[in-house]
Amino acid sequence: MENSHPIVEMRNITKTFGSTRALRGVDFTVMRGEVHALVGRNGAGKSTLVSALSGFTSADTGAIRISDTRFEATGQNYAALIRDDIAHVQQTPRLFDHLTVAENLFIENPLIRKKFGVISHKSMLARATALLNEWNIDIRANAHAGELDAGTRQLLEIIKALSRGVPVMILDEPTAALSNAEKRVLFEHVKTLKNAGISFVYISHHLDEVFEVADIVTIMRDGQVVKAREPVGTLDVETIANLMMGEETVRSAREDHTDKSAPILLQAKGLRVNKFATADIDFEVRRGEIVALAGPVGSGKEDLAMILAGQKKPQSGQVTSPRGTLPTIGFVPTDRHASGYVGILGVRENVSVGGLDILSGPLGFIKGRKEADLVAQLARLTNVISSSLEQPVSQLSGGNQQKVVFARSLCRSPDVIVALSPTRGVDVGAKEQLYALLRDLASKGLGVVVVSDEEDEIEQLANRVTIVFGGKIVDELVGDYSIKDLILHMEGVA
Numbered sequence: 001m002e003n004s005h006p007i008v009e010m011r012n013i014t015k016t017f018g019s020t021r022a023l024r025g026v027d028f029t030v031m032r033g034e035v036h037a038l039v040g041r042n043g044a045g046k047s048t049l050v051s052a053l054s055g056f057t058s059a060d061t062g063a064i065r066i067s068d069t070r071f072e073a074t075g076q077n078y079a080a081l082i083r084d085d086i087a088h089v090q091q092t093p094r095l096f097d098h099l100t101v102a103e104n105l106f107i108e109n110p111l112i113r114k115k116f117g118v119i120s121h122k123s124m125l126a127r128a129t130a131l132l133n134e135w136n137i138d139i140r141a142n143a144h145a146g147e148l149d150a151g152t153r154q155l156l157e158i159i160k161a162l163s164r165g166v167p168v169m170i171l172d173e174p175t176a177a178l179s180n181a182e183k184r185v186l187f188e189h190v191k192t193l194k195n196a197g198i199s200f201v202y203i204s205h206h207l208d209e210v211f212e213v214a215d216i217v218t219i220m221r222d223g224q225v226v227k228a229r230e231p232v233g234t235l236d237v238e239t240i241a242n243l244m245m246g247e248e249t250v251r252s253a254r255e256d257h258t259d260k261s262a263p264i265l266l267q268a269k270g271l272r273v274n275k276f277a278t279a280d281i282d283f284e285v286r287r288g289e290i291v292a293l294a295g296p297v298g299s300g301k302e303d304l305a306m307i308l309a310g311q312k313k314p315q316s317g318q319v320t321s322p323r324g325t326l327p328t329i330g331f332v333p334t335d336r337h338a339s340g341y342v343g344i345l346g347v348r349e350n351v352s353v354g355g356l357d358i359l360s361g362p363l364g365f366i367k368g369r370k371e372a373d374l375v376a377q378l379a380r381l382t383n384v385i386s387s388s389l390e391q392p393v394s395q396l397s398g399g400n401q402q403k404v405v406f407a408r409s410l411c412r413s414p415d416v417i418v419a420l421s422p423t424r425g426v427d428v429g430a431k432e433q434l435y436a437l438l439r440d441l442a443s444k445g446l447g448v449v450v451v452s453d454e455e456d457e458i459e460q461l462a463n464r465v466t467i468v469f470g471g472k473i474v475d476e477l478v479g480d481y482s483i484k485d486l487i488l489h490m491e492g493v494a
């Protein structure tokens with residue numbers, strides 16, 4: 001291989017946010033034509049490091065060499081100077097909802113500007129359509145980005161960056177919202193571009209992806225590199241996890257707090273979950289159980305969860321409770337960036353918005369003391385790490401943003417929790433914390449419904465797995481099943 005030429009060399013990069021030392025003298029080197037995975041726990045500094053590289057955030061000290069040019073990492077003009085060298089797909093989607101797909105794809109691309117800055121809409125649409133075809137995406141180039149689902153939006157971000165034709169691509173958690181099929185398409189493109197000499201910095205919490213696409217792995221912990229440029233072939237999942245954690249990892253086991261005679265909290269009868277559904281669904285959630293809804297993307301499992309949570313109307317059928325009134329439901333949405341939190345607001349406001357009705361007095365004023373106490377308690381329960389409860393959520397690492405969304409869902413002391421992809425973007429350690437939280441809630445008598453694409457997660461959590469396919473329930477596992485049973489049952493429908 002002729003990967004021996006560095007394309008990126010970052011030296012002694014530091015960055016401090018207030019009292020947080022996000023980067024403490026980091027060295028990071030990327031060779032031409034390699035896929036370099038950058039892994040580490042939530043808050044390890046991954047996004048900060050790549051943001052310093054792309055110029056999205058400026059570092060406090062350090063130097064960066066790109067090809068043969070040396071820059072001060074702190075330089076004012078840095079971002080403008082490296083525009084043609086580096087493209088960065090950020091962890092938080094940045095599409096403009098009111099622009100079309102084509103406009104979003106080419107907004108930063110100088111090639112479609114004609115003389116005097118006039119944009120040729122015709123050529124833009126044609127090029128966008130060609131790109132969409134090439135990526136197998138079945139949407140119109142003139143559709144508004146706001147109408148698209150989370151997976152398509154994420155793919156568009158990636159396509160937009162990849163089509164700029166720059167030598168270094170940064171993908172920060174690119175697959176968080178992608179289906180398996182979409183992931184395949186992405187990985188194919190990454191491989192093709194890599195063979196053409198493009199370099200990738202690939203950030204992911206999914207270590208299986210790291211083993212699939214990466215050549216080289218760098219592991220960060222607490223703002224430092226703890227393993228630099230290790231060939232992926234010499235590592236295994238456990239070694240990586242241990243280096244990330246700095247201690248042995250434990251994989252916690254499922255607990256069973258179910259009781260067949262426990263009362264039903266929520267009941268769905270004769271549900272048609274979407275217009276493609278061909279059969280009715282009957283489903284119930286009992287006190288103390290954790291039920292997982294599993295099945296391929298598009299199976300209707302998300303629709304079922306949204307309907308149970310009262311976030312979506314069914315085509316027909318209804319959700320009731322044998323107790324008469326519907327229980328209070330805590331909801332964790334699948335796309336936290338779109339509907340989970342408001343970035344400019346602090347942790348306190350983001351959490352308490354989940355319970356404004358119970359926190360406000362008769363005149364509608366929020367009871368400040370009560371709010372502060374409740375938010376502090378929920379932030380502790382969900383292990384949110386922030387400098388204060390006033391810190392804007394946009395400043396938190398991805399995993400901590402997800403914990404804020406969890407805290408919000410618990411604000412009104414719900415009887416049932418419906419959580420879609422509860423640990424998306426969450427590191428292995430924080431995952432265990434959220435699992436422990438869900439088990440604890442179940443032991444206290446809540447009913448928990450989890451939608452997940454991760455077999456490990458389902459097996460560690462769910463006392464019952466309902467497999468959804470084509471808008472109907474096709475299979476169910478209850479009680480003492482193994483991960484192998486789960487995979488076999490899932491394969492049965494895929």
Ligand SMILES: Nc1ncnc2c1ncn2[C@@H]1O[C@H](COP(=O)(O)OP(=O)(O)OP(=O)(O)O)[C@@H](O)[C@H]1O
Nearest residue numbers: 017022042043044045046047048395396397398399
């Ligand atoms: N704009 C900011 N203001 C204040 N603190 C910040 C800001 N951005 C990041 N931080 C802090 O810097 C540290 C590193 O965060 P960073 O986002 O780089 O982590 P990460 O490794 O990408 O984590 P994740 O896997 O959760 O995305 C964290 O403690 C985070 O809270």
Ligand SMILES: [Mg+2]
Nearest residue numbers: 046047091398
């Ligand atoms: Mg990050």
